[in-house]
Amino acid sequence: MSLAEALEGKDYIVKDIVSQDEELKNFLFSLxxxxxxxxxxxxxxxxxxxxxxxxxxxxxxxxxxxxxxx
Numbered sequence: 001m002s003l004a005e006a007l008e009g010k011d012y013i014v015k016d017i018v019s020q021d022e023e024l025k026n027f028l029f030s031l032x033x034x035x036x037x038x039x040x041x042x043x044x045x046x047x048x049x050x051x052x053x054x055x056x057x058x059x060x061x062x063x064x065x066x067x068x069x070x
Contacts, residue, residue, distance in 0.1 A: 001069070001070055002018070002065060002066045002067070002068060002069055002070070003039065003041065003049075003051070003065040003066070003068040003069075003070055004049075004062050004065040004066045006041045006070055007041065008041050008042065008043060008044060009040065009041070009042075010040065010041070011038055011039075011040050012038070012039050012040070012041075012070035013036065013037070013038055013039075013070060014033055014034060014035055014036065014037045014038075014039055014068060014069070014070055015035060015069045015070060016035055016069040017033070017034070017035075017067055017068060017069070018066075018067050018068075018069050019067045024064070024067060028064075028067075028068070031053055031056075031058055032053045032054040032056070033053050033068060037053065037054070038053075039051055039052070039053050039068070039070065040052040042057060045059070047061060047062060048060055048061040048062055048064075048065070049062070049065055051065075
């Protein structure tokens, strides 16, 4: 399942980043989003969502959310 399908308020573990784009993978890694890390969808907004990773909150678009397998 991708993060785009995840329920709000529930904790998930990142299983993989599904993308061939190394720049995207490096960007997510710099945010602390990598395999084995806990991630939570705080809220959903039009075209994206707010997530919590390592006590920080980020707004990501749905394309990015679809690349994060949980």
